[in-house]
Amino acid sequence: MTDEILALCDQRRSLKKRKKDPEGGKQYRETNLKVKRSIKEATEKWIEDQCENIENSLKHNNSNKAYKIVKDLTDTKQARATTIKSKERKCLTEEKEILERWTENCSELYTHVATKKDSNMLNVPPSSNNARHSI
Incomplete structure (x- = not known):
């Protein structure tokens, strides 16, 4: 997230309150599209940078660095x-x-x-398996 994107998000947040009037709604939609486009562009640039880092590491025979970058990108524990x-x-x-x-x-x-109102949630009709065993 760049400072420009964060500023756009702040602008969008302030316009959200005015969504109901026609002019405010138009401004909100335009700003929302700008935010989405900017995030998409920033994400693509970041991915390209990461791929370039991996390629450069492999070109310079630094497989450890390339492996670390790939691992950091794919490590689901960090997410x-x-x-x-x-x-x-x-x-x-x-x-x-x-x-x-x-x-x-x-x-x-x-x-x-x-509460008494919640107690009906616990009343579960018997399944066909349970009914067979009780006969």
Whole structure:
């Protein structure tokens, strides 16, 4: 993400509030297209740069560096969310904030107290396999 893309994202975010009026909606759509195009171009350039680094490393008989670049690009263990939204829909980018939000979310999932309304979810009709065994 370049500074220009981040500035466009900020501009798009401010225009989103005005999406309902015709002029604001038009500006939002135009800015949204610019953001998408810019991200796509930046991503393609970054991929080209990485491929060029790999090629140069192999040309200079530096297979270790080429292997490391390929491994870094394909390592799925490193992939993790770099942004997440808070309950208030605010974008969190700091690792500490993201971890706190995930902890909060998981805590809420597993500390849910069932109410009378929720009890119907647990009433599962018997499957045909279960019905056969009970005969």
